[in-house]
Amino acid sequence: MTSAPNLDQLNPEQLRALAAQLMQRVETMDKQIHHHKTVNEKLTHEIALLKRFKFAKRSEQLSPAQASLLDDLIDTDIAAIEAELEALQSTPTAAKVRQQPKRAPLPAQFPRTLIHHEPDNSHCQCGCALKRIGEDASEKLDYTPGVFTVERHIRGKWACEQCETLIQAPVPAHVIDKGIPTAGLLAHVMVAKFADHLPLYRQEKIFGRAGLAIARSTLAQWVGACGVQLQPLVDALRVAVLEHGVIHADETPVQMLTPGAKKTHRAYVWAYATSQFADLAAVVYDFSPSRAGEHDRTFLNNWHGKLVCDDFAGYKASFDLGVTEIGCMAHARRKFFDLHATNKSQVAEKALHYIAALYEIEREVKDLEPDMRHRIRQEKAAPIIEALHAWMIAQRELVPEGSAIAKALDYSLKRWVALIRYLEDGAVPIDNNWCENQIRPWALGRSNWLFAGSLRSGKRAAAIMSLIQSARLNGHDPYAYLKDVLTRLPAQRASEIEALLPHRWQPV
Template sequence: MTLHPNLDQLNPEQLRALAAQLIQRVETMDKQITHHKSVNEKLAHEIALLKRFKFAKRSEQLSPDQASLLDDLIDTDIAAIEAELEALQPAPVEAKVRQQPKRAPLPPQFPRTLIHHEPDNSHCQCGCALKRIGEDASEKLDYTPGVFTVERHIRGKWACEQCETLIQAPVPAHVIDKGVPTAGLLAHIMVAKFADHLPLYRQEKIFGRAGLPIARSTLAQWVGQTGVQLQPLVEALREAVLAQRVVHADETPVQMLAPGEKKTHRAYVWAYCTTPFSALKAVVYDFSPSRAGEHARNFLGTWNGKLVCDGFAGYKAGFEGGITEIGCMAHARRKFFDLHVANKSQLAEQALHSIGGLYEVERKAKEMSDEDRWRLRQEMAIPIAEKLHEWMLAQRELVPEGSATAKALDYSLKRWVALTRYLNDGAVPIDNNRVENTIRPWALGRSNWLFAGSLRSGKRAAAIMSLIQSARMNGHDPFAYLKDVLTRLPTQRASAIDQLLPHQWAQGS
């Protein structure tokens, strides 16, 4: 409690200092109130739009399956926004008494796992022995692949007859405290949706066959609430990736449906991952409504390391701002490979042979330290690269302008400095293949979920897939990882959130 000084005992200088402190405190609180008000208004407006899009008349051009997918995404977005709004609300002075919603009992045929919660000490503070006078029981729905089980949490009631004190052990915190799903069920839904690419309407049918149909709207709410809870972990993963001095980057198109419109438009997923030579194994995805270079600049922020990428112009502004461009030799090789496949070009075959020599050096240097890799490149790769460059310049003078061969040569010659920067740094890879492999799950998913329902749902998918794919890169089973993380997350200190990142996670730790 703050003790207020007696104003009559303060001199004028102390009064002025106190007044200045109070004014500063009021200004700070005004700023906080204004910020929270603006965030609340923004989220309230967004949730109103989503509800209007959900309940208004739909376009007849959407098939029933597409419409159900959109409903799932809107329900998920609404649940996520409501979770964010709830987190912004200040803690009430007095708990509001509100009627608990009636929930249908879980099917009695499901196996029950009894989990008892009892006080650590069976004696009251007054010294008397406590007497067990009853218990409270609540049930949460768990899931292992193909089998539902029910965790029955039994909280014994212990009372002291002398001082009439009642004691109960608390139930461990859950990601969704007032819901029925356990961390295991939520992890299964997340992995099925974002790793196995099963839309929620398919999961609804699978759960129905297992004995308990769970409404898609309920599944969508669970996904939205869980995505909000996992966001701090994704932010920490992004910081870990951007702490590296060499990062891969690539992007791929994804169709996004703007609610209320009759067609999809092209959005993009950007992938940023660590190199094969880094001790950190991680990838972070960023979903954006377009391919504009500003999205890459916003993600990278003040980072100014070495960026391994293709020749996309969207990264150019970053290079002008201090980021070092590292070209992709695989893209250069692909131009000559396509040329050779098309017309059996002997020139393309010779280029492929020389580039193959550079890759042979990389195979020898794969398991070396950065320093030894740099030495081997200096000794073996630089002579090959210099001869290849001289040969390309000579051949370019001989081929006609605008021909396919000229275009293949121009691609490498215009990017030659960026393509060969890897030779002078053993920590830099020769190509961008690492990140292209991390893009593949999105390509597989496109044929299953068809489109992203909104910018928010796309960003949520990018965040959760960042954790799932990073877990895979570190050799973890995504289900085991997410189940453990969702179990520990509600009680994990914010300062120790890094312990739950895939590259630091150890099961059961």
């Protein structure tokens, strides 16, 4: 240990040198204290955030109960693949001509509705009156929540005694040919699974209490077949969304089972929605195995419009290809809100007051035409934006580097051009909250169905949920919409498929 020098024995020059040395040490220690204080503030802020957002168990190991759900997903994928192969093949296959297992008759105690199908004309082409000589009957299982009923379809056989001509009404087209479910039962299964997030094993128990236990494998086959039939409708919905100049985009993680392993990895669902200011309300979900930006570029393809999104790097490549970035003011506000909620920062509180004034103007203009909305924004919001920008620049020079408030300010300042683009166009919203609301069904559902069993099952869920959520956005009951669509879809011309889109659908 070095002993302190005797100041009485030092000459003036040595005293000045010693004073300079001590001042330098004090300055160095001040810098260290300031650095540690900044780091401590940052860590305190992060700890406070983690305490506010508590997550459930994140282990990737599958319990036996979770593994049993995989059976449904495999059966559903197999049914979907078989349906696609059947549509592609033009000649009968061994799978088609092999002996089909005999189906057990539907329970006799279920109420039955008789539906008769007779020819439009009871006269033969030779002019003689036809005589009814018999009939064919088939039964379809229908379901009203809690009650099974049976539709008994009776097709009379009419023959001409003179020329021995046989006439019979054609078999009505169904989504699942020669299957027992009606469109209503299929719609119920789809809505329960993809809107109410009830796994098929739960639906199996519910049906059992109603009097008929439908095997999970059967339910899975129905879901797979319906997914294939509805895919052209989802493709048409995607085209309709991309016809708009302003689109919202957001993404959320979903666990997906890794092929060949009993563990999951993080996949993503992307949501693409029209603006709340658009004349069309629609959202399309896209399921991908990762968060790579290539999935966003693939979906948007050659679209060149204004994309409302957060600061995720995956969107950046699209901006280099001609897409215009629209920043989300809600994300900028959230940085300051978290800081104020954890540290009661006065700087963050001041920023929140500025942004609150901008949102007050948005509430005033939300129901106006785009031109009027643009004019009011220029008159009222633009001055606030200028004052907020100048204030942020001034505050950034005062706060320490690396602090939480510096990061909050940097987030806004680095994206400032994108954040204020909404002032230039009355059809552009101030934030991306609209799309975040549309992606919430996935956040609610993943706690029930736990994971996607495969890439195919994830894409099927994304497709069907696109139709269900778009139906909701247009004020339709998803069950009524899907029931009618599944009834009309088998006979709908491909050129008229757009008539069944949620924003154009009219119940018959």
